[in-house]
Amino acid sequence: MSTDPLVVFTPSGKRGRFPKGTPVLTAARQLGVDLDSVCGGRGICSKCQISPGYGEFSKHGVTVHQDALSEWNAVEERYDQKRGLKPGRRLGCQAQIMGDVVIDVPPESQVHKQVVRKAASARVIEMDPATRLYFVEVEEADMHEPTGDFERLQRALKAQWEIDNIRADLSLLAKLQPVLRKGKFQVTVALHRGHAETPAQVLEIWPGLHEGGLFGLAIDLGSTTVAAHLTDLETGEVKASSGIMNPQIRFGEDLMSRVSYAMMNPGGDREMTAAVRDAINTLAEEIAKEAGIDAKLIVETVFVCNPVMHHLLLGIDPVELGQAPFALATSGSMALNARELDLVAINPRAQIYVLPCIAGHVGADAAAVALSEEPGKSEDLALIVDVGTNAEILLGDKTRVLACSSPTGPAFEGAQISSGQRAAPGAIEAIRIDPMTKEPRFRVIGSDIWSDEDGFEAAVGDGGITGICGSGIIEAVAEMRMAGLLDESGLIGSSEATGTARMIEDGRTHSYVIHDGSAKGGPVITVTQGDIRAIQLAKSALYAGARLLMDERGVDKVDRVVLAGAFGAHISPLHAMVLGMIPDVPLDKVTSAGNAAGTGARIALCNVAARREIERVVGQITKVETAIEPKFQEHFVAANAIPHKTDPFPELSKIVTLPNPSFNTHGDGSDGGRRKRRRG
């Protein structure tokens, strides 16, 4: 009496006995082993490559003989000659099980590939895209059984792939008949499956086996820039990343000025919608060109954006977002197609997914951060801050997540700062001030050399030193505070009071000269009292938002802080804490998440289950509206001091002792300008 051969798959460990002659792909499917196949076992797509192992496998209790699999067959020979199989590889649909065998499924043969994210976090994205390729053989048309070609395609997908309930739009139906006949009734279809309850949609069809790949765009649609990652929907690989300025800037630098533009100019919202859609088309064309692919192979696009950009992208007048109660037209996720958004550059049937918004001020970008950083799965209490013109703030752990946005203004991006500029070569991005000599040294973008080191001037080059970017100004203010050039209230001391000639008078206030390039025709880069005030307003808003969430949660400290956003990656945790931007935590508990919103978009692009997940999570997030919360004003005022008027910063105290000068010459502990603001 003989027993059927035992097959053990690795890395899954799944095992079972199969009759001799069973193809490996068949065994894998029956055991639920994740082995890819586009052609359905016809030996033409090569996606089901496997590596048999031979010899003793004591771990599995198996001895594998050289004849455990059938001999190479003609299909494998042909494939190897044409494309080349890696040594030791077989085609899973051709190799038949003849004896006990251990079979490894290499990562590239898995459908649910694990893609390591580029970002700092080690989390992986499991590939489970909404759109996949399927090769099918369709019955030829038969007068005696007069069904439509599409109905026979449906039948083939059901019989060969067990996929029921598919549909196609008119533009696909219009090309169906010639493609079917060109492929001799063998075709590859790109099938999109969104929500489980809706029919799968045929997005594209190719004669024969399509080997040109399938791509998606993850787009982070910001107020200032539109950033896209072109992603291979089969492997998860990012083929190209590119950005473009948001052309809406000409209608208004910040969101509220764009809302005003829409309010003041009839049709202004439509102008802005057309502008941003144009830009997305340009971006899609450019990024496809960069990656060397046909833009029509882009069959999916995921958008994350703030609520105003969300409405302007969708063609909805954002006017309600400019006034209380900040009502969104819709907050749910959106499933659209390319035509609805005039995205003519990509596949006309491409499917669009827009992440849900959290609230009128907390958009799909914040939802994407929640998807990427998963505060709702955190064991400890995490504060996640996405720093931009508006800061999106999330606070939470496994028990509960809260969210708000806070109007920090553009100071952190270098705007409204006397020597401020965008992060670009020539901008000071890091600075240190000697507490004894009060002398600064700094580094500019584009060079790793500090200004007091040899070779600095050469490294900076002809462009010279042009200004201070966002991270630079944060460090400058924090260093001035640590060096005793600035008191707790934010007043800059005079040259006499601070003992440095770098302090120059500026009307009734003082400015600190970081760099004087005037001898070479360059700028004099200073930090003025106005700069300090702008940074104080921004950091107070940020801190007050975080505190409001902490109040709501009933805590006065958090376990860790995550700085998200491209800008967040460049902020020095120590300086952020000296400034009082973020609550007091041990320095090693401050991490950067990179562009978490963009990562969230990429996760939603590559994994359809993640879309359901974030829709669920967003419904459970507690929304806190900073604009109407009286305590926000209170927190804002108290957070004006550097680092804070009342909150202790015990962790910060362990590593830094801040000097405690007072440069107030009016004797009232304040100054007119700030007081006015506090009452506002």
Next chain:
Amino acid sequence: MSTDPLVVFTPSGKRGRFPKGTPVLTAARQLGVDLDSVCGGRGICSKCQISPGYGEFSKHGVTVHQDALSEWNAVEERYDQKRGLKPGRRLGCQAQIMGDVVIDVPPESQVHKQVVRKAASARVIEMDPATRLYFVEVEEADMHEPTGDFERLQRALKAQWEIDNIRADLSLLAKLQPVLRKGKFQVTVALHRGHAETPAQVLEIWPGLHEGGLFGLAIDLGSTTVAAHLTDLETGEVKASSGIMNPQIRFGEDLMSRVSYAMMNPGGDREMTAAVRDAINTLAEEIAKEAGIDAKLIVETVFVCNPVMHHLLLGIDPVELGQAPFALATSGSMALNARELDLVAINPRAQIYVLPCIAGHVGADAAAVALSEEPGKSEDLALIVDVGTNAEILLGDKTRVLACSSPTGPAFEGAQISSGQRAAPGAIEAIRIDPMTKEPRFRVIGSDIWSDEDGFEAAVGDGGITGICGSGIIEAVAEMRMAGLLDESGLIGSSEATGTARMIEDGRTHSYVIHDGSAKGGPVITVTQGDIRAIQLAKSALYAGARLLMDERGVDKVDRVVLAGAFGAHISPLHAMVLGMIPDVPLDKVTSAGNAAGTGARIALCNVAARREIERVVGQITKVETAIEPKFQEHFVAANAIPHKTDPFPELSKIVTLPNPSFNTHGDGSDGGRRKRRRG
């Protein structure tokens, strides 16, 4: 101990006891009584009007006192003053049950109104349209509960109407916020519910209560004409009917010449698609104007058409329909929106339903005939013939339904006939030939007076007698056969052989002069041998198709014949049978169904369940392809004789004795021209 009052609703007979003070609408809903309401019981829509009955109702065992319902309240007073309530009517949402009562629900207050069809058949259409109006009060936006306006609309529809799972496209979302605010968060929505498994879609939204009605178009898209019925989706009333020529005629008179045009001219299919869509827009605008409504209130359109028009409407190249195996791109029903078909004249979110096709030659128009005439529910075996350039033929009863189409050509429409013309004033539509004198008398369209009666010339008027239309030529040929002017084989006898001077020589053949208008500058109207041949080809094709279905069914007679199509209504059953167009049945078993395809479209427009029904029925119909069936040729040849070479016509024999001359002078029982055709 008191008992709750008993309420009996008529005509349903539903009854139940309810606590005093229960509004009648509430009781009706709990009992499942069909009582309409758009405003949901707010006393503003007046759709829930009821008529209480007072006195003894021995049938129901109830005595109704004058105080059985609550007194008129302020809402009813206001409504009555503003709009007027019919005597004895109450608003069901306002009147409360105070004692035993019998309540009649008048037809106009029923949701599922029964609409009597205009056509001959007495069948009624039950109103159950896919799109209905709902008045809802939406919660106002609240900063503390930041959901989107659309999400609050969803919630309101769920709470107030128990409707779950709704969606809206971007164009609706773009108008949602201003409309909600204009209506102070009270709005009426038009909600479309198609297939049960898909979400309901908001097609339109109005501030407050919308009282402007809701309309749909039932369109019969023919090769020659496009006919539309504008229907009130609340009452089922046809507000206007209108037709327009199909502008595709300039690309080809019949379907196959249009298919050829598409094959010969790259982009020709797109030209034809654009032309027909333009025409539909024009028709929609005209019909709305005629009915005095805003065309944007047209929120649904149902199309029925033959397969070639189906593809050209949908923007699919019909080339495959011009050659075996006549593969449709898709045969299933289609749910589309107005934008996909460029129907810009109607509501941009209007929903389009296209009935399923039966086979490559048997279209959605035949499906509509099946929906209207319901052969599958017939107790006796019915043959349904929709006569046109192609004849669609259905044969069936409760056990089984078969369908085919047969290429009759345009002869029945007066084309390819020497004196033929379309049915229009001046065309001879009826003719009788005296068997003794061989003299004709006739009637023309536009007048009821026969040509041998007084006042005929005056009645015909200045336009004169211009030609013969389809029904006229059928009668002319049949009458010639009955008068002995034509033999069984279709040969016209000479003047000598027939004994009438009206027979004139025409080369080697003869023509019969019906009317000589040349003295007044009018035409000489004759029936030529060529005309006879054209009619023979057409009728043979029709009869052969019917016989093929009878073969398939295993019968050699049918119980009844239904002539459908606008043309079918004008055919004289006797003459059709003398000609051998239709199988032999008692004359009173030949009925006309009018424009059954158009009626089918109207049924599908007014009753969403009928769509599911016809989809199911079409799947069960046995399709017979005439083009490949060898027996079709056989039947075609045998049917060339008038009435038939081999089939007996016993029912016809009971009422008509046909003379049996033979005008064959060649001695071979045939003539060259016909033989050639037979072999083709």
